[in-house]
Amino acid sequence: MHLPARAAAAIGSLALILGGSFSAAQAEPLNSDVVGHLYVNDNTAGINTVAGFDRHPDGSLTPIAGSPFVAGGAGTGQGIGSQGALQTSSDGRYLLVADAGSGQISVLRIRHDGSLSQVEDSPVSSGGSTPVTIAVRDDLVFVGNSGAISNYTGFRLNEGGHLRQLDNSTFSLPSGTMPGDVLFDGDGSHLVGTRIGTGVGAATLPSEIDSFTVGDDGHLTAAPGSPFAAQGAGPFGSEFRPTNADQLFVSNAHDGAGKGSISAYDVSANGILDPIAGSPFADKQTAPCWVEITHDGNFLFTVNTAVPSISRFSIAADGTLTLLGSTSFNSPTGLGPEDARLGPKGDKLWVVDTGAGKVSAFAVDGGNLTELASSPTLLPAGIHPFGIVVN
Numbered sequence: 001m002h003l004p005a006r007a008a009a010a011i012g013s014l015a016l017i018l019g020g021s022f023s024a025a026q027a028e029p030l031n032s033d034v035v036g037h038l039y040v041n042d043n044t045a046g047i048n049t050v051a052g053f054d055r056h057p058d059g060s061l062t063p064i065a066g067s068p069f070v071a072g073g074a075g076t077g078q079g080i081g082s083q084g085a086l087q088t089s090s091d092g093r094y095l096l097v098a099d100a101g102s103g104q105i106s107v108l109r110i111r112h113d114g115s116l117s118q119v120e121d122s123p124v125s126s127g128g129s130t131p132v133t134i135a136v137r138d139d140l141v142f143v144g145n146s147g148a149i150s151n152y153t154g155f156r157l158n159e160g161g162h163l164r165q166l167d168n169s170t171f172s173l174p175s176g177t178m179p180g181d182v183l184f185d186g187d188g189s190h191l192v193g194t195r196i197g198t199g200v201g202a203a204t205l206p207s208e209i210d211s212f213t214v215g216d217d218g219h220l221t222a223a224p225g226s227p228f229a230a231q232g233a234g235p236f237g238s239e240f241r242p243t244n245a246d247q248l249f250v251s252n253a254h255d256g257a258g259k260g261s262i263s264a265y266d267v268s269a270n271g272i273l274d275p276i277a278g279s280p281f282a283d284k285q286t287a288p289c290w291v292e293i294t295h296d297g298n299f300l301f302t303v304n305t306a307v308p309s310i311s312r313f314s315i316a317a318d319g320t321l322t323l324l325g326s327t328s329f330n331s332p333t334g335l336g337p338e339d340a341r342l343g344p345k346g347d348k349l350w351v352v353d354t355g356a357g358k359v360s361a362f363a364v365d366g367g368n369l370t371e372l373a374s375s376p377t378l379l380p381a382g383i384h385p386f387g388i389v390v391n
Helices: 005-019
Strands: 036-041 046-055 061-063 069-075 086-088 094-099 104-110 116-118 131-137 140-145 151-157 163-165 179-184 190-195 208-214 220-222 235-241 244-252 261-267 273-275 288-293 299-304 309-315 321-328 337-342 348-353 358-365 368-371 388-390
Touching (some): 036 086, 036 094, 046 094, 069 104, 086 131, 094 131, 104 131, 179 235, 235 299, 261 288, 288 337, 299 321, 309 368, 321 368, 337 388
Parallel strands (some): 131 179
Antiparallel strands (some): 036 388, 046 061, 131 140, 140 151, 190 208, 208 220, 235 244, 244 261, 261 273, 299 309, 337 348, 348 358
16 A cells, blocks of 8 residues: 555655755656545644645555645644535645634645645635635635534635635524535536534524525525525535536435435526435435535445445436445444545545544446555544545
């Protein structure tokens, strides 16, 4: 799985030396065995960090020299459930990090060798408390804040990597709301956010889905009828179909043991969510939280945190789902798998194992998953990770 320590150190040192001497356009890859990088939001207590890894053709990971990298804000030092707590800018030059412990968003520059550096003026206020999810489309960024000051807040990201909050961009949510995910559709004309629902008795907040149209100025207009009641308790992870942005899929995590499901919606031009016939579709597992759809739009994977396992669905042209089965993890005890991302080629799937502080990796063959022999990979000690990026 790992390069020999002496070779890894030599490569890392050389990368640091050359990384400061050449621009990304000029420099050549220092190791032809490195095909990309993977990053995890460590959610570290006190000063937050991001763990960075080189990716190799066989799906194995080795730490980038200098990892973990300082983000700038603070993590909570506690497990957090959400999708999208770490994102790349649309041009691939920057990482956006949810610093949940300090109510901030950090922006880190991605160097050619995969190492990270803080952008000037970073971090910035998230516009609320406890940011847990980020959506990016071109230069437009929206953050889902949870806790006492819950909202969706909009920003512009300029070419220098500086975040600037948009005037009058904040859409307030009831205090204590826990957004599970906020995301744009394929062309950035719609934004949705899931409200997981929290508490019991007088503190109960409903399970709902917000849907908006996005104006040219970046401001949001709530769809008629928004927020929409979720089809199950705990709407959590979500994704628009890559090949049809009018179809939205949302996991329902909190209906109980063996009662997980995935909802499928048609999204109208004005943002109205209309359940697709047969929705929700049974997952037959517990706590399906994170959703990832293959690049060709044919298959959907959802991570069942409580089992743990990954359920696999085929997606028909009309958006209906057929359960293909569920794939277990090689070492499930204490794993606590959460956020999942496919690689750029779509042939590998990586999952953040929050409970164990690891990253699991799977080979993807259509709708089938096989955990790699090199999996899982240890993350730095003492972290509580959430959010993953693969580039």
